[in-house]
Structure formats: structure tokens, C-alpha cells
Amino acid sequence: MQSNYLGLLSGIEDSDSKCGFCGSQVFLTAKNEGVCNFCEAYIPSETPAKYKPALSEIQKLIDLGKIEDAKAKADAIISGNMDPSLLYGAANIYSFISDFKYYDLNYSRKGFMEENSANIYYSLDMTSKSKEMFYKAIKTTLGTEGSLNSTQSLYLLSMSNLKLKNSIEAIKYISMMKEDPSLPKEYSRMVYSIETKNKEAYERIASLISKGNANAIYYLAKYYVNNKKLEEAKLILEKFNEKVRMPMSVFLLEKINRLLEEIAL
Numbered sequence: 340m341q342s343n344y345l346g347l348l349s350g351i352e353d354s355d356s357k358c359g360f361c362g363s364q365v366f367l368t369a370k371n372e373g374v375c376n377f378c379e380a381y382i383p384s385e386t387p388a389k390y391k392p393a394l395s396e397i398q399k400l401i402d403l404g405k406i407e408d409a410k411a412k413a414d415a416i417i418s419g420n421m422d423p424s425l426l427y428g429a430a431n432i433y434s435f436i437s438d439f440k441y442y443d444l445n446y447s448r449k450g451f452m453e454e455n456s457a458n459i460y461y462s463l464d465m466t467s468k469s470k471e472m473f474y475k476a477i478k479t480t481l482g483t484e485g486s487l488n489s490t491q492s493l494y495l496l497s498m499s500n501l502k503l504k505n506s507i508e509a510i511k512y513i514s515m516m517k518e519d520p521s522l523p524k525e526y527s528r529m530v531y532s533i534e535t536k537n538k539e540a541y542e543r544i545a546s547l548i549s550k551g552n553a554n555a556i557y558y559l560a561k562y563y564v565n566n567k568k569l570e571e572a573k574l575i576l577e578k579f580n581e582k583v584r585m586p587m588s589v590f591l592l593e594k595i596n597r598l599l600e601e602i603a604l
């Protein structure tokens with residue numbers, strides 16, 4: 340696995356492909372399909388028909404560090420909107436803002452308790468907003484005719500449930516997904532096996548790394564965290580973050596660094 344993930348990382352070139360939902364970078368596999376680095380939407384080999392420029396505007400604001408503007412834009416976009424992929428994208432953006440506010444504590448506001456608690460409340464508020472949007476995305480998808488026959492919809496249902504930690508619901512939709520194309524099913528199964536600490540996790544990660552899926556390297560680090568191997572996880576994420584801009588990975592590395600600091604105390 341060590342040489343496999345290093346090989347995959349060294350082969351990664353900056354990607355021009357963008358997620359059709361949120362506008363983030365996507366590294367494509369040899370089959371020309373991929374999973375977004377930010378919202379983990381499945382990107383099929385043909386250019387997605389439903390591009391959501393509104394969400395990619397938010398990505399630009401996040402890139403510029405304008406988090407409040409990003410939030411205001413997300414609020415405006417989803418107000419009254421019932422497009423499940425927009426709701427899913429917005430849910431991920433709120434979750435990002437929550438983590439951003441939470442981990443921001445460690446960088447610049449160390450010692451300022453009042454600001455810290457304000458940040459924690461803000462972070463919790465964004466977490467509940469994110470959950471609400473994932474539930475809305477699920478409800479809207481289930482209310483759409485034919486959704487249980489569509490790989491894209493089943494994938495959105497399973498990933499939304501995984502992000503809500505509803506693993507029983509998630510596996511129900513994963514098992515309904517077709518094998519072809521294989522990436523959505525394989526990817527959501529990998530996330531499921533990590534979230535449920537299933538014994539198949541390592542095997543599933545290895546399989547996706549061998550197929551060129553860059554996000555699987557993040558899950559390899561998560562697997563090591565689950566198995567209390569923090570130093571190994573840290574090493575992987577440091578290398579990964581040099582090549583791939585994935586917020587989840589940045590936050591996980593921050594969490595590990597804090598845990599290691601606590602252990603050292």
C-alpha cells in the first residue's frame with residue numbers, strides 16, 4: 340500500500356476537471372470519471388449536464404477566505420430551492436464552514452476565550468444547518484420519480500446518509516446501486532466501511548487506490564486514525580495535502596496534530 344499511494348500521488352498532475360456541483364477540483368481515474376475533492380459528488384466520464392455555477396461562485400469566495408460572504412451566498416441559493424444536488428452541495432459547504440470555524444480556534448485566537456466560545460456556537464449552528472440540508476436533499480431525492488433507479492440519485496442518497504452517520508440507511512441505497520459504472524458503488528462502500536470500522540475497509544481503500552482514485556488516500560489516513568496509528572496518518576496527509584486540495588484532509592491533519600500535542604503533554 341505504501342508504494343501504491345506514493346505512486347498515485349507522484350502521478351497526480353494538477354487537474355483541470357471541475358466538479359459539476361460545487362466547482363471544486365476533481366482528479367479523474369483512467370476511466371475518466373472521478374469523485375469531487377470537496378463535496379465527494381460522483382463525476383461521470385461525460386461532462387455533467389447539470390452544472391451548478393451558483394455553487395462554484397461560493398467555492399471562489401472560500402478560496403479567497405471570504406467565509407461570511409460564502410455563507411451568505413449559500414443561504415441565498417438554497418432559499419426556496421428544491422434541487423437535491425444543490426441542497427447536497429450547500430450541505431457540504433455549511434459543513435466546511437463549521438469545520439473551518441472550529442479549527443480556526445487553534446490558529447489565530449488561542450487564548451481568547453470569548454471569541455473561542457462564539458466560534459464554537461457558530462460552528463455548531465453550521466453543523467445543524469448542514470444536517471438539515473442533507474435531510475432535505477434526501478427527502479427531495481426520494482420524492483422524485485425514478486430516483487431509486489438512478490445511480491446518481493442512489494449515490495447522493497448513500498453519501499448524504501453517510502455524512503449524517505446513518506450507516507444503515509446508507510448501505511440500503513449502496514446495495515441498490517448498479518455495478519456499472521463501478522466507481523459510485525465502490526466509493527460509497529469504501530466510505531461506509533471506514534465509517535462503520537468494517538474489516539473490509541483496508542481492502543476497499545487499496546482497490547480504489549490501485550484504480551487511481553486520489554480521495555482514497557485520505558481514507559487510508561482515516562483508516563490509520565481509526566486504528567490509532569496517528570503518526571502514519573499524519574505522514575500520509577502531509578504528502579497528500581501537498582498535491583491535493585481537499586478541505587476534509589486539511590481538517591483531519593489539524594485534528595491529528597492536536598491529538599498528538601495532547602499526547603505529548
Ligand SMILES: [Zn+2]
Binds near residue numbers: 358359360378379380
Ligand atoms: Zn463538488
